Amino acid sequence: METMMVAWMLDSLLGLGLLWLAWRCLACPNLFKAIVLFVAFGLLMALAWVRLEAPDVALAEAAIGAGLTGALLMVALAQLQSIETNGDAAGATEKEERGIRPLQWLLLIVLPLIATGLGYIILSFPPDAPGLSTAVATHLEASGVSNPVTAVLLNFRGYDTLLELIVLLLALLGVWSLGGTVPQQAATPAPLVLETLTRLLVPVLILTAAYLLWVGAHAPGGAFQAGSVLAAAGVLLLLIGRHPRAALMALPLRLILVLGPATFLVIAVVTMLIEDALLKLPPEHAGKLILLLETTAMLSIGATLAALFLGGRRHTDKEHS
Amino acid sequence: MQTLYLTLALFLLLTLGAGMWRVLRGPTAADRMLAAQLFGTTAVAVLLLLSQASGNAALRDVALVFALLAAVTAVAFVQRAWPEQEQPQETERDVD
Numbered sequence: 001m002e003t004m005m006v007a008w009m010l011d012s013l014l015g016l017g018l019l020w021l022a023w024r025c026l027a028c029p030n031l032f033k034a035i036v037l038f039v040a041f042g043l044l045m046a047l048a049w050v051r052l053e054a055p056d057v058a059l060a061e062a063a064i065g066a067g068l069t070g071a072l073l074m075v076a077l078a079q080l081q082s083i084e085t086n087g088d089a090a091g092a093t094e095k096e097e098r099g100i101r102p103l104q105w106l107l108l109i110v111l112p113l114i115a116t117g118l119g120y121i122i123l124s125f126p127p128d129a130p131g132l133s134t135a136v137a138t139h140l141e142a143s144g145v146s147n148p149v150t151a152v153l154l155n156f157r158g159y160d161t162l163l164e165l166i167v168l169l170l171a172l173l174g175v176w177s178l179g180g181t182v183p184q185q186a187a188t189p190a191p192l193v194l195e196t197l198t199r200l201l202v203p204v205l206i207l208t209a210a211y212l213l214w215v216g217a218h219a220p221g222g223a224f225q226a227g228s229v230l231a232a233a234g235v236l237l238l239l240i241g242r243h244p245r246a247a248l249m250a251l252p253l254r255l256i257l258v259l260g261p262a263t264f265l266v267i268a269v270v271t272m273l274i275e276d277a278l279l280k281l282p283p284e285h286a287g288k289l290i291l292l293l294e295t296t297a298m299l300s301i302g303a304t305l306a307a308l309f310l311g312g313r314r315h316t317d318k319e320h321s
Numbered sequence: 322m323q324t325l326y327l328t329l330a331l332f333l334l335l336t337l338g339a340g341m342w343r344v345l346r347g348p349t350a351a352d353r354m355l356a357a358q359l360f361g362t363t364a365v366a367v368l369l370l371l372s373q374a375s376g377n378a379a380l381r382d383v384a385l386v387f388a389l390l391a392a393v394t395a396v397a398f399v400q401r402a403w404p405e406q407e408q409p410q411e412t413e414r415d416v417d
Contacts, residue, residue, distance in 0.1 A: 002324045003323050003324045003327060006324055006327040006328050006331055007327055009331055010327060010330060010331045010334065013331065013334050013335070014334070017334070017337070024345070032350050032353065032402065033344065033345075033347070033353060036344050036353045036354060036356070036357045037344060039357045039360070039361075039394060040337075040341070040344065040357060040360050043360050043361060043364040043387070044364075046364070046368075046383065046387070047334075047364060047367060047368070047371075050368065050371055050380055050383065051371075055377060055379040055380055055382075055383060058380075058383050059379075059382060059383050059386060062383050062386045062387050062390070063386050063390060066361070066364075066387065066390065066391075066394075067386070067387075067389075067390025067391070067393055067394065068390070068393070070357075070393075070394035070397070071393050071394050071396075071397035072397075074394065074397040074398055074401060074402045075397055075401045075402070077402055078401040078402045190400075194396065194399070194400070197392065197396070198396075201389070201392060204389065205389055208385060208386070208389060211382075212382065212386075215382070219378070219379050219382075220379040220382065220383075221379075221382065225386070229386060229389065229390070232389070232390050232393045235393055235397070236392075236393055236396060239393075239396050239397055239400045239401070240396070240400065
């Protein structure tokens with residue numbers, strides 16, 4: 001009984017905290033403060049997923065929401081500020097602020113409608129619906145892994161993951177097609193503490209990525225979580241000024257970027273020819289095929305996220321100048 | 322035992338309120354960033370407690386990922402987003 005009480009208090013504190021943080025984060029005029037609030041929001045969100053007994057989602061939120069996104073937003077803000085000091089952007093923002101008014105009234109009408117609709121849908125759910133979890137549990141044996149989430153993502157609905165990998169690649173192509181980035185302020189050599197930290201942390205990050213990939217077969221983990229941890233290692237190296245050589249940035253990087261989606265596509269075509277169904281993995285080889293798919297996907301995801309962090313194609317700028 | 326773990330987790334969550342005050346008041350960006358780092362540490366502790374309370378070992382992996390990636394955000398802040406006028410004088414002399 002007491003346990004229930006405390007759990008209930010914990011959950012309501014988490015829920016209210018999330019709502020409050022989301023509101024503060026959106027309403028905050030100071031962008032840096034908003035980023036810090038966003039990171040805190042990511043932390044609480046991961047805890048909320050844990051309380052909802054979805055450790056897989058919590059792991060992804062921890063790796064992407066609280067980890068990488070914070071660093072990405074921080075660097076974006078730094079670049080934004082260097083643009084603002086170069087060109088005069090103050091006039092433009094003032095105009096935007098005036099133009100928002102009618103839109104706000106529209107939102108005031110539309111958002112409660114959406115909230116009512118969503119509330120109605122949630123309240124009309126049957127209280128104990130098993131959903132598809134029984135179907136997954138009965139076929140788990142044939143999937144080659146014992147973690148139901150990995151079984152769904154890589155086997156039962158493998159094409160979803162294939163499309164997600166392609167979406168990630170398209171995002172990078174979008175960033176690259178925007179052209180060069182703001183030139184970096186002269187790279188100062190990383191202080192000794194930072195250098196040492198990176199030397200210690202990067203191997204640990206790579207090891208953790210490999211662990212998360214392996215453990216994904218029977219517990220929460222998998223290619224996306226492992227890929228983002230791997231990307232964090234890359235981001236750390238980029239942050240202390242260890243840019244890859246231009247030769248590596250050209251063909252080898254591209255090969256790693258398409259490795260995951262390409263392996264997926266090859267397996268999809270082969271299974272189409274042999275089993276007559278897209279990505280229908282034969283049960284006797286499913287375990288090995290999933291490991292292969294996840295390993296290549298992890299490498300591609302890690303490289304894509306790190307490349308997204310690097311932004312536009314800086315190596316071509318160097319070639320021109 | 323479960324009640325104790327959950328109560329401790331609740332207490333830690335309440336201490337985040339104190340950190341939140343630092344995030345909102347500042348005054349400098351470094352204060353806010355350090356409060357966010359404190360949040361990360363607290364979240365790791367909460368996750369470990371929840372992992373003990375629910376007997377779910379996977380939550381320790383979440384805590385591990387949190388602990389590792391918090392450093393990346395801090396490095397991004399120090400290297401790119403720390404306003405120069407805020408940096409203490411000594412470090413600048415050290416760099417030279």
